[in-house]
Amino acid sequence: MQLFGFVVLCGLLAFPVLAMTRHYDFVIKEASYTRLCHTKKILTVNGQFPGPTIEAEKGDTILVRVHNLAGYNITIHWHGVEQPRNPWSDGPEYITQCPIQPGTNFTYTILFSEEEGTLWWHAHSDWNRATVHGAIIVHPRRGTTYPFPKPYKEIPIILGEWWTANVSEVIEDALRTGGGPKLSDAFTINGQPGDLYNCSKSGTFKALVEYGKTYLLRVVNAALNEELFFAIAGHQLTVVGTDASYTKPFTTEFIMITPGQTMDLLLEANQQSVNNSTNNRYYMAASAYASANGVASDNTTTTAIIEYINSSTTRPQFPSLPASNDTDSATKFTAKLRSLASKDHPIHVPQTIDERIIITIAVNEILCPNHSCQGPDGNRLAASLNNISFVAPRIDVLEAYYRDIHGVYGTGFPSEPPFYFNFTGDNLPKSLLFPKTATEVRVLEYNTSVEMVLQGTNLLAGLNHPIHLHGYSFYVVGRGFGNYDKDKDPAKYNLVDPPFENTVTVPKNGWAAIRFRATNPGVWFMHCHLERHLSWGMDTVFIVKNGVGPQARLLPPPPNMPPC
Template identity: 30%
Template sequence: MMCSPWKMSSLILAFLALSFLNDRVPAVRAQADISAASPVKYNFVVKNTTFTKFCEARTILTVNDMYPGPEIRVKKGQTVLVNVQNDAAYGVTIHWHGVKQPRNPWSDGPENITQCLIQPGKNFTQEVIFSDEIGTVWWHAHSDWTRATVHGAIVVEPPPDELSDSPLRFPNYTLVFSTWFNQDLKEISDIIVLNGTNTAEAAGYTLNGFPGDQVTCDNVSEPTYNITVKRGETYVLHIVNAAMHEGHFFQVGMNNGTFDNSTDPASYNLDDPPEMNTAVVYGSGWTAVRFFANNPGVWFFHCHFESHVSWGMATALIVKDGPNLDQKLKPPPAGMPSCGA
């Protein structure tokens, strides 16, 4: 997947709908094994867990029995090894969203693009290489609709000598917005692929796994997520929209109507285009983006409506090796998931 200005994760090619812990606690962080030798190590166990949301009990796919999944905190420039153990009933992959993964597409995670599925009962240790990222990115499953429940935040902290100038010197909280379905997500995916129609309707949205206080069951409100702050203090919020698929590129222009190659490029902002997380292409409209192809590999460029991907709204961008060692792909790791039956 292409992520960052150099590696695009996705492009939403139509109107973007926001579709893509039962205890009242802050976003829970995964426990890391941090040694002087680095890299940082995490264990993810993908498994079914039952939660009650919007007045219904539903068994969903989770990581470490959590919805949303565990938060990862790393320092800028660190490498992380995540051992993903799949205890679910069907194959999954995990994508590290917004992480550039220089020269390392092997652990990027899009299903059947850079790796095959991690099959039930199997595991795969993914090497997640952080370079100049800082701030908030996220991880999520990247196979069918599994990302709706298998996702979590990644907070990349500055090194100690940069902390005093960073907003992260203030108290900070992570907020993960998610979509909750009272339908079985695997069944939804199968119906879409079979019929080419998307009839799924979300029951509502959650914040760190909690619905809003307007949700009542038998006249009793479901618990909500709250943050207590002090007047006059400064806080940092790490906000992840786990329903969107983020891609880092620079949007230089967009408009309604048919693109005219003879006139529209004159309107491009090539001086300081905003770095966008997501680009929306309106019906009968267009969007122009640009990126710097300095990360070798094969990257997935696609609409993020899962049904649209199944219809063929996807392609692969191939970035070839450059002449220098730091411009060439790393070799694939041992133990990659098998693509055989």
């Protein structure tokens, strides 16, 4: 039931509510879908792919009851929702909960706070998020509006990846053999591959637009393993938000969006018919930004169609996308992102820091007996942060922390790399390739002002890494190529209007610096959002301790957490 100011669950838990409470039911089940001339069963929510869109207003509370009618364990993560004091509903498997087992259900309580714009939800177990995902639209609070003219309509655009094989078997085979997972067979826009793939033209997603109107495109990169360039032929795009935070508007011919990121784009339908002809049809298209040298990627292109009302059926015009290895274009685009930082949308960048954490990001190897694995040198592919390849426990970290269960995790995740070397150099010694495997977390005191420097390395392969931190958005105050210099690089930080994000792109053979204040107590996952890297151990956990007073303390668990 709902009371003024609170939501009561089962008579035991009370959550403060700023606006209203909405309810959704998610039924996880298998359904048959045909793509690329192949029919297969995939996991869906309510039989939909992509899944249903959740809509809220800023400050709302959402209750989502998840019924697992499939043959797989499942969890759901509400990507970019900070969930103040409520990690119990954050979702990553064996980090904040045990999975929802087949034939059971669990109700998530999603607490929106300062988010406004586009976010998304997705499965956070196995590789199920390949098909179990959908958009979250957080509208301005009632009585307020956008910091730009209200668009005529809003169009969710969800970019994804499709395998003709069973995606769970793809990662199972990779982990069993130690080699890289099979590449996807297609990218998708709103679940459809588009005209350039076999047997796909009839299902191509089309968006009808009216000349002279402005549309808000809510773009989500739900792909598992590929960063993407995205563009629309004949039209510029105006970026007005990223990760549910408004940005200073800028126009661009294309965007580069990493897995996990969202972007809000204004599209002006301004292409007047020439000589009153009606051939105004334009492709929107997405293809991979494959930053790593010598690492295979899906080299296909997905398309959808922007179609003006009353246009003909002539072939649409095609946009110009950067080359797949165009790091310069990707970097220049990302550098344009700036927080709006207005009176109505202020920002609060920590100007001083209490704790600096330097974390190296690496793709690694783990030795296999007799070089019997299918990774490089007959070893097993792995990944690490600060030379630790994370091992997921069998009891979730949050339960172990809250119940003081010993032996589940250690608190030894270091504040700097265990040793320093030329992280981005060529021909690095092979002895640097081998991390240790452990379940180590980092503990932060409440209200600590944190600077985290994420340092890419050229071990095995240097590439862009999208790093996502649960429970927080953060300010990206600096970014550069090469090795981070703690004496020189901070002088170039942007402490005035840095972008406010939940997923940061760490450039190929470079670094990114983020800042946040640790005022959300709980257990929060941090990981690369390239799913293969997460599966290989490029992740860790931050535990933020309770502060003083009830509003600075972790909420108690709901009574029906899934058992391990």
